[in-house]
Amino acid sequence: MNSRKAIVEGLIFMAGEEGLSLLQLQSLLQEVSRTELLALLETIKEEYSHDAKGIELVEYASRYKFVTKEFVYPYGEKLFEQFKKATLSQAAMETLAIIAYRQPITRVEIEEIRGVSCDVMLKKLQLRGLIEAKDRLDVVGKPLLYQVTGEFLDAFELETLAELPELETKEVQEELFVQNKEEQ
Structure with missing residues (x-):
């Protein structure tokens, strides 16, 4: 007992x-x-x-x-310096960009855009504090809705999401903002 x-x-x-x-x-x-x-x-x-x-x-x-x-604090500072210096993989950056530009967004929507499973990537980004599952979509299954955090804004030195750079090509915009053209 x-x-x-x-x-x-x-x-x-x-x-x-x-x-x-x-x-x-x-x-x-x-x-x-x-x-x-x-x-x-x-x-x-x-x-x-x-x-x-x-x-x-x-x-x-x-x-x-x-x-x-x-x-313990002096050692903790060293630990967090190491985390801050760690870079994000290409897959992490892609997933993060999709979330930042399309938030709130579900895992399935992210996977449709990227074309690959993103469960592990979402967990890694959550552990780093860059994204969070803030709410649930009001549909069958109630999937989680992901969005970026204040830590994301700090990491990329942004005050608001409005400061995100404009998407350069129409192709990238379509990928991020338009569901599959077959669905239209």
């Missing part, structure tokens, strides 16, 4: 940057009293307070979340 402390720890970790309030934790762990939950949170805080751990449990704005300890 998993310990309640491990469950609380896992839930807070899963919540990520948003964290969880005491009320949210109580609603998830109805079998645990408020007093016991507060004691569990204090135990977790204590366990993560030692320098042997790179993260700690904090409570900000009545929300519990894990954050990186200060002594």
Whole structure:
């Protein structure tokens, strides 16, 4: 049987940057009293307070979340510098361009334009924070609608999508903005 402390720890970790309030934790762990939950949170805080751990449990704005300890930041900066320097493949750039110019757009629509499966590419672009699945199309199957993120704008030094360059050739415009001519 998993310990309640491990469950609380896992839930807070899963919540990520948003964290969880005491009320949210109580609603998830109805079998645990408020007093016991507060004691569990204090135990977790204590366990993560030692320098042997790179993260700690904090409570900000009545929300519990894990954050990186200060002594880890110089290494984190190096890590993110490496990510920023990583380049995108041709396939990634094509997929990203289609999304930027046609957003919101479904995976199927992207695949129709590119002519190849793009599941893996969409996941990679999401992991890099360049695109997100923001909504679902209101049709059978409710496919995800993808769009670029603020991170995309930052990476390409754009204020808005209106600053994207004009498409140079009519052929490229037709590829991006017109579905298959047979459908018309």
